[in-house]
Amino acid sequence: MIPCIAMSIFSEVPQAPPVAVFKLTADFREDSHPQKVNLGVGAYRTDDSQPWVLPVVKKVERLIVEDSSLNHEYLPILGLPEFRSAASKVALGEDSAAIKDNRVGGVQALGGTGALRIGAEFLRRWYNGVNNTATPVYVSAPTWENHNAVFADAGFKDIRPYHYWDAAKRGLDLSGFLDDLEKAPEHSIFVLHACAHNPTGTDPSQDEWKKIAEIMKRRNLFVFFDSAYQGFASGSLEKDAWAIRFFVSEGFELLVAQSFSKNFGLYNERVGNLTVVARDNENLTRILSQMEKIVRTTWSNPPSQGARIVGKTLNCPELFAEWKDNVKTMADRVLLMRDQLKAKLQALGTPGTWDHITQQIGMFSFTGLNPKQVEFMIKEKHVYLMASGRINMCGLTTKNIDYVAQSIHEAVTKVQ
Amino acid sequence: TSLSHSRRVLNKGEILWKCCAISWWGGVQMGPPDPILGVTEAFKRDTNPKKMNLGVGAYRDDQGKPYVLNCVRKAEAVIAEKKLDKEYLPIGGLGEFAKACAQLALGADNEVLKSGRNITVQTISGTGSLRIGANFLSRFHGGPRDVYLPKPSWGNHTPIFRDAGMQLKAYRYYDPSTCGFDFKGALEDISKIPEQSVIVLHACAHNPTGVDPRPEQWKEISDLVKKRNLLVFFDMAYQGFASGDIDRDAWAVRHFIEQGHNIVLSQSFAKNMGLYGERVGGFTVVCKDAEEAKRVESQLKILIRPIYSNPPMNGARIATTILNTPELRAMWLEEVHGMANRIIKMREQLVAGLKKEGSSHNWQHVIDQIGMFCFTGLKPEQVERLTKEFSVYMTKDGRISMAGVSSGNVGYLAHGIHAVTK
Numbered sequence: 001m002i003p004c005i006a007m008s009i010f011s012e013v014p015q016a017p018p019v020a021v022f023k024l025t026a027d028f029r030e031d032s033h034p035q036k037v038n039l040g041v042g043a044y045r046t047d048d049s050q051p052w053v054l055p056v057v058k059k060v061e062r063l064i065v066e067d068s069s070l071n072h073e074y075l076p077i078l079g080l081p082e083f084r085s086a087a088s089k090v091a092l093g094e095d096s097a098a099i100k101d102n103r104v105g106g107v108q109a110l111g112g113t114g115a116l117r118i119g120a121e122f123l124r125r126w127y128n129g130v131n132n133t134a135t136p137v138y139v140s141a142p143t144w145e146n147h148n149a150v151f152a153d154a155g156f157k158d159i160r161p162y163h164y165w166d167a168a169k170r171g172l173d174l175s176g177f178l179d180d181l182e183k184a185p186e187h188s189i190f191v192l193h194a195c196a197h198n199p200t201g202t203d204p205s206q207d208e209w210k211k212i213a214e215i216m217k218r219r220n221l222f223v224f225f226d227s228a229y230q231g232f233a234s235g236s237l238e239k240d241a242w243a244i245r246f247f248v249s250e251g252f253e254l255l256v257a258q259s260f261s262k263n264f265g266l267y268n269e270r271v272g273n274l275t276v277v278a279r280d281n282e283n284l285t286r287i288l289s290q291m292e293k294i295v296r297t298t299w300s301n302p303p304s305q306g307a308r309i310v311g312k313t314l315n316c317p318e319l320f321a322e323w324k325d326n327v328k329t330m331a332d333r334v335l336l337m338r339d340q341l342k343a344k345l346q347a348l349g350t351p352g353t354w355d356h357i358t359q360q361i362g363m364f365s366f367t368g369l370n371p372k373q374v375e376f377m378i379k380e381k382h383v384y385l386m387a388s389g390r391i392n393m394c395g396l397t398t399k400n401i402d403y404v405a406q407s408i409h410e411a412v413t414k415v416q
Numbered sequence: 417t418s419l420s421h422s423r424r425v426l427n428k429g430e431i432l433w434k435c436c437a438i439s440w441w442g443g444v445q446m447g448p449p450d451p452i453l454g455v456t457e458a459f460k461r462d463t464n465p466k467k468m469n470l471g472v473g474a475y476r477d478d479q480g481k482p483y484v485l486n487c488v489r490k491a492e493a494v495i496a497e498k499k500l501d502k503e504y505l506p507i508g509g510l511g512e513f514a515k516a517c518a519q520l521a522l523g524a525d526n527e528v529l530k531s532g533r534n535i536t537v538q539t540i541s542g543t544g545s546l547r548i549g550a551n552f553l554s555r556f557h558g559g560p561r562d563v564y565l566p567k568p569s570w571g572n573h574t575p576i577f578r579d580a581g582m583q584l585k586a587y588r589y590y591d592p593s594t595c596g597f598d599f600k601g602a603l604e605d606i607s608k609i610p611e612q613s614v615i616v617l618h619a620c621a622h623n624p625t626g627v628d629p630r631p632e633q634w635k636e637i638s639d640l641v642k643k644r645n646l647l648v649f650f651d652m653a654y655q656g657f658a659s660g661d662i663d664r665d666a667w668a669v670r671h672f673i674e675q676g677h678n679i680v681l682s683q684s685f686a687k688n689m690g691l692y693g694e695r696v697g698g699f700t701v702v703c704k705d706a707e708e709a710k711r712v713e714s715q716l717k718i719l720i721r722p723i724y725s726n727p728p729m730n731g732a733r734i735a736t737t738i739l740n741t742p743e744l745r746a747m748w749l750e751e752v753h754g755m756a757n758r759i760i761k762m763r764e765q766l767v768a769g770l771k772k773e774g775s776s777h778n779w780q781h782v783i784d785q786i787g788m789f790c791f792t793g794l795k796p797e798q799v800e801r802l803t804k805e806f807s808v809y810m811t812k813d814g815r816i817s818m819a820g821v822s823s824g825n826v827g828y829l830a831h832g833i834h835a836v837t838k
């Protein structure tokens with residue numbers, strides 16, 4: 001049969017470049033070198049380089065499978081109620097005044113990405129008058145590479161960087177950041193990483209957050225937190241949520257895109273929550289009604305499995321305690337790897353300062369390696385990391401850390 | 417100066433208040449309530465023990481309970497044994513799922529699959545699939561922005577395409593005078609659709625009317641659509657669920673492909689596997705060749721990543737296990753057949769009940785229509801009476817979900833419908 005459309009309608013569709021971080025893993029998989037190390041994708045690994053399904057998750061999954069009263073019916077559009085409220089509570093705290101005031105709501109979403117996208121779609125339609133396609137959205141330089149596309153595809157035409165990473169001093173460029181806040185048009189939207197900044201691992205201190213908040217309040221800038229690592233960064237839920245809670249206590253209306261991919265190890269079940277902190281319940285009600293409309297044309301209603309697991313865990317004191325323990329296990333291993341990597345580089349006498357490795361926090365570290373050195377690492381040493389020099393600390397183990405330290409040493413000394 | 421005298425120190429609370437006196441969201445309008453959800457809300461509030469919820473678009477067994485398929489429970493047990501990890505799926509989802517999904521729709525020996533000229537990705541059920549498709553067309557379709565929907569169509573089609581940046585038009589479909597297919601009207605309207613426009617076709621069990629074209633009518637539609645050079649977007653949410661036979665329900669899709677249409681196709685496993693809340697679906701683009709399929713795939717990934725990065729595993733894993741395990745697949749086919757049969761039986765019993773009540777109207781359309789929904793032909797005033805006097809809840813357009821009908825309440829329903837139509 002001859003196709004009726006002789007000229008394909010899709011003949012002009014260009015080949016898109018692969019998403020870098022997934023291509024890295026694909027290349028790693030194809031590599032047969034016995035000492036290869038994958039420091040690319042952001043997923044936790046045990047000291048045996050294995051994925052880790054949290055013990056509490058295994059336990060709760062069994063409970064779910066054994067519960068014959070559960071079915072596979074549709075969740076409400078905004079998601080599983082007990083998951084949403086528990087998720088928002090985790091971010092804002094047990095004794096959150098905002099929650100007590102009934103002005104906090106959650107929208108269950110597909111991972112942190114889904115939460116960001118629903119939030120972005122909402123802001124584009126409803127923030128500061130309607131139709132915000134021209135409202136500037138600021139993302140940190142650098143930032144998670146998907147932030148840009150999320151806001152662009154949501155319709156924002158003006159996405160700008162704000163100063164964040166100071167490559168020279170390998171730390172936060174606070175004055176650049178504050179300057180951008182002062183100069184941003186009023187009502188601009190700022191995407192802030194709540195903790196464990198991706199990709200630099202560099203977070204503002206509490207005092208620095210206070211300075212940031214002061215300017216944002218004074219200049220009417222909108223706060224959109226991306227919280228993908230609560231608990232995972234320091235091992236403490238409270239500590240990792242300090243910035244969010246501070247901003248809420250300062251009276252900001254804000255959005256928080258929460259991911260439970262990392263801190264629950266539920267990457268592929270797509271568990272996220274968009275927490276909305278509004279001025280009062282009346283505003284919240286109207287906001288959530290519009291969120292429903294956006295969700296309805298995106299995925300209708302969210303998947304139930306992951307939300308059930310997280311909801312059950314957060315709402316049961318024993319399981320909640322067990323979960324916090326599991327989270328601390330992950331965070332502690334990362335902290336250990338940081339200590340050891342720095343110690344080994346210092347022992348090798350690798351040129352440069354390596355304090356940033358232990359000063360940075362969370363899954364990622366911005367090593368400071370330049371693109372040529374990164375290429376060397378990949379091609380010559382079979383150590384895979386992002387072109388930005390970002391490494392996933394979870395890819396380090398007691399078994400490979402010597403090889404990685406040695407490889408970094410060679411990259412720095414041999415390649416300029 | 418007077419200024420400094422009149423100034424006073426504001427305490428922290430007042431500062432907070434002044435800063436937040438104007439909420440960001442003052443201009444946010446209250447969204448309209450979802451018409452279908454509203455039906456369920458009202459149903460919940462009703463205390464009449466005989467109340468019936470015929471708005472629900474989810475299958476119910478003869479006791480009116482949600483039905484978890486046995487093959488699903490078995491598949492879940494198999495999966496639990498495997499102790500799989502929770503690592504991210506690829507952007508396009510579980511590969512084995514996509515393959516099984518395409519095979520189910522097209523038939524395992526379809527030339528399209530053999531030549532690799534389709535790209536199929538796992539999506540967030542049917543809605544997610546339609547949205548990805550709409551976004552893809554919006555970005556890459558060089559033809560008109562217009563998407564032609566049958567009149568009427570599923571309520572969510574319009575906002576999905578609109579939010580994706582497309583424009584909506586309609587072609588005649590349902591004939592209220594016959595409660596059947598307006599074949600003549602459809603052909604007339606389709607013959608006028610500008611070339612390269614997008615036309616949405618419900619593969620089977622049209623939602624909301626339950627009215628499907630017959631095979632010979634599909635053939636004429638295919639010829640006309642080919643003549644008009646239209647891009648066909650099939651929505652198949654009920655494969656297996658309509659007639660009870662998965663191949664029969666996919667006939668139109670396969671015929672169009674065989675006739676040379678390079679279609680785009682949305683599939684849902686919400687109904688036919690009862691996996692509603694797990695969000696299992698697929699989106700397929702039939703391309704010119706494998707090379708084009710690769711390019712299209714790369715662009716679909718670029719579209720998907722900023723929406724949800726990658727899809728959820730659980731439901732796709734269940735569906736794949738069922739489709740690829742012969743014993744479970746056979747079990748599934750039987751269960752799907754069972755669900756479809758129960759619906760067909762309820763249709764027959766409803767018509768028999770109406771006859772018994774002494775109704776003089778022609779209710780043949782209740783039996784002729786297919787799938788979960790039935791367009792009764794009831795007018796809004798009659799619907800209102802049915803709800804108020806008999807606590808039978810349905811949408812204003814006269815649509816009822818046959819899934820909400822059981823052998824225990826079909827007599828009551830017939831009684832109510834007769835009362836408001838005699």
